[in-house]
Amino acid sequence: MNPEILKEICIAKMPFGKYEGTVLADLPISYLEWFHRSGMPKGKLGMQLATIYEIKLNGLMELLIPIRASVRNGL
Template sequence: MNANEPFDKAMLLKVARHKMPFGKYSGRAIILLPEEYLLWFVNNDGFPAGELGQLMALALEIQIAGLEKIIWPLMDKKEQ
């Protein structure tokens, strides 16, 4: 990641389009996961390993900062 870019563009696209693969919110775009759900992972065993965990952590950062609206144009139109 470039120091002048706070977020990797590819990761922003992934957080907008990748779906949660399991659990109560299976099939939902990662950015649309409720903040409370993401915080549950933080307060328990942490996010899953690998890219899924990175995307979930990024989604939480975006939500805490109140920046979800910047991701909406990147989402599949049927998700919005």
Template structure:
């Protein structure tokens, strides 16, 4: 992970699917868990969006989402 990834979590929107247009930081934990599980089971290489969703899943799973609040655009 690099520091720019944290900034991307609060500025990048989901480009497809049910949550298209929603900030990655605002995606529900259940969706993050499902996406990561599906990516692993299907042996997909991680694109940038896959990498960011996996990072957000780790942050959410460990209860660290509040650490991203200062990075959100005002």
């Protein structure tokens, strides 16, 4: 998995919808499941949402702990 993509999903915010302004990594799994059923958006956002969906679905949020810490610390 590309570490740059993981960093992006810890920084990028949802640009529209019910959770507009929410960091992608903080989106609830139910919202991600809805996108999975309905179709992910095209392009980079769709790839980012699909990535965080797979991370949450497989219980891998621990992967993001050091990345989120480095983002908070401005590294």
